[in-house]
Amino acid sequence: MDCQTHSDLSADARDLDDLISQMKQIIVEYVNDSQRVDARVVDFKTPDELGNIIDFDLKEVGLGNNDIILLVKSIMQYSVNTWNPCFMDKLYAGTNPVGIISEMLITILNANAHVFRVSPVFTLIERIISARIGRMLKMGETSGGITCPGGAFSNQLAMITARNTMFPEIKTQGYSSFKNKLVIFTSENGHYSVDKTAVTLGIGTDNVIKVLCDNKGRMSPGDLERMINQSINSGNTPFFVNATAGTTVLGAFDPLRAIGRIAKKYNLWYHIDGSWGGSVIFSKKRLPLLDGSEMADSFTLNPHKMLGTPLQCSFLLMRDYRTLARSNSLRAEYLFHGNNYDLGDGTVGCGRRPDAVKLFLGWKYYGINGYEQRIEHAFSMAKYLSALIKAKSKFKLLMEPACLQVCFWYAPIELCENNYDVYRNVLDNVTKAVHDEICKKGMFLFDYAPLKLAGKELPAIFRVVINSPSVQKCHLDNLVNEIESVGKKFDGLFLDASHQ
Ligand SMILES: Cc1ncc(COP(=O)(O)O)c(C=O)c1O
Known part of the structure; x- marks a missing residue:
């Protein structure tokens, strides 16, 4: 391909113009139709039927603009339309117009939010918005955090960070020098990501204690304290308490303050999984549900659930945002050159999507009042x-x-x-x-x-x-x-x- 010297549109720009023009009409009609009273949420087909309708075969020759648009249309036709208000299946719903714009922005910039140098504005947005949410949760002046690819991953990073902070020797030596069993506490109605993390960390699901709930699905603090004592008396090492703000099935809010007091009394890491219910910080009337949030060492909150931010947008907030890099960095200097704004250093991954910008633009667009x-x-x-x-x-x-x-x-x-x-x-x-x-x-x-x-x-x-x-x-x-x-x-x- 020759270098572009003339003022005509480049080939990429021409294709983009054509594809976007065609897509604009398709998606506007799609959203409009989804909200008609007789609209279906899904035109349900079995895997075999889908195989006959959509051409899944990957070929030598590419489709080009027009046929790719036809394919996109058929993917849309047989997918679930989450814009339809009768999609009441999961804890997310369709997104919104500014959500679409924010995804377009991320895609056009194709930016990687691991180091500041390659995504300066997105990094700053992530820092600022995390600090703001941390303060809304009353987690303190140094609170803040990062986004992770979902609530489950945020919970996972919280537990990894807790373990690396409390037992730094495990980071280098593994569990070989560690005699006692690490034990985690969550409620019988907590999310399975806590158990999965125990598997991932080599702690084992047998060491995840399921604390009983009351008849509203809220963790019982009395039972929690009893289980912690039992675990200590058996010679184990309790280290992590997960409370849930908005459980997956019932939406129950655990008594965060009472649980926090117990976690502090026994010097345990206190994590709140507010993947679902954490977003109620945007509504004054619901704030009592999060009473005690300031006691958390870490807190997960997913705007992609209750706020309609496009999937995924999940924050992990820490009492001190610096804990993430301190506990998780391995000083991979070929990528991280010591800039405190290199947010990827605080994760266990490498490349990252700049998901925070989606909440940022949504918040700018709707304001707290709109979310409320x-x-x-x-x-x-x-x-x-x-x-x-x-x-x-x-x-x-x-x-x-x-x-x-x-x-x-x-x-x-x-x-x-x-x-x-x-x-x-x-x-x-x-x-x-x-x-x-x-x-x-x-x-x-x-x-x-x-x-x-x-x-x-x-x-x-x-x-x-x-x-x-x-x-x-x-x-x-x-x-x-x-x-x-x-x-x-x-x-x-x-x-x-x-x-x-
Ligand atoms: C309480 C709770 N925590 C964590 C998750 C996992 O979130 P994600 O699907 O974003 O990984 C969910 C999902 O529904 C949830 O309800």
């Missing part, structure tokens, strides 16, 4: 859905939602603590069958989950997450009607069970 409105709208819709469920005789609400997850059964019989066991299999089967049928139709996506509460296994329960800013009462009315009409087919099963 989004959160409050979601809370009020979750409340509306729980009221609807309570008013229906054939449904049973598990409990008033603590956050944005509404958990309930379709159960046309009187359900109470004492008869879950009688109906366990029926409830399990009905929840799964109704879920499967509705999700295949594609007008709604939501999930179900098994659940352990206060040490007791409950039958699988519907978990509907209300997070989209465009969800309205009519969507929730339609959802309940749909579950009722599909659920009716199974009413006989409940009668059979009651006669057994």
Whole structure:
């Protein structure tokens, strides 16, 4: 290719102009259509059917502009449309216009946020926004952190940093010189990333103690202290307590202050997994849920969940942002030349996406007020859905939602603590069958989950997450009607069970 000397568009610029012009119309229509009342969340196809529809074959000859756009269109057509307010399946929802712009910015710059020299502005944004969130969590003047590729990875980096800080010898010698077992505490409703990290770190899942929860799904501080003492008395070395601010299934907030006091009393690292619920710092009304956040040594918060920032955008905040580099750096001088702004040195990775800019632009665009409105709208819709469920005789609400997850059964019989066991299999089967049928139709996506509460296994329960800013009462009315009409087919099963 010749060097470009004339003023015409370069080949790249021409292709970009063409592709972007075509995409602009496609994505604007896509977003618009997704919010029509009759829009499907997904045109569900099996893997075999997809294989027949989309050309997955990788060939010698490239497609070029027009055919690549056709391929993109078919990928969109058979993918899940998270912009649709009836996507209530996971803890994220569709993003927003400024989210798209921020992803475009990251892609056009294709910047790597490991060292300041190659991403100066993004690095500064990450530093500044992390420090700001740290202060909002009241973690202190030196608080701050970095982004990681997701909540699970943020929790993982928190535990790695805790271990390297508290037992620096393990960093060099491994566990060979370490006699005692390291022990971790989390609740029975905590996220599995804590267990996975124990696997990754060679600590082992047997050394992750699952502390009991109360009947609202919150970790019991009394049980935590009892387990810590038991572990010490057995000659083990407890070192890490994970509390959850917004559990995955119920959205429960552990009593952060009471747990923090216990962690401090025994000199344990105190991590708060606020992957889901941490974002409520943007809403004044919800701040009491995070009471005690200032006691955390580290805190995970995922704007890609409750705030609609594009996946992924996850922060790991530390009491002192310098701890990350101090504990994790290996001084790889071919990359890191001693600049304190080289954020990658604090991670266990190398290259990094500059994800912080997505929250930065979203925050600039909506302001704290915009995020607060989004959160409050979601809370009020979750409340509306729980009221609807309570008013229906054939449904049973598990409990008033603590956050944005509404958990309930379709159960046309009187359900109470004492008869879950009688109906366990029926409830399990009905929840799964109704879920499967509705999700295949594609007008709604939501999930179900098994659940352990206060040490007791409950039958699988519907978990509907209300997070989209465009969800309205009519969507929730339609959802309940749909579950009722599909659920009716199974009413006989409940009668059979009651006669057994
Ligand atoms: C409480 C909690 N922690 C961590 C995670 C993991 O987050 P990610 O999917 O971003 O890795 C989740 C995911 O739902 C979660 O609910």
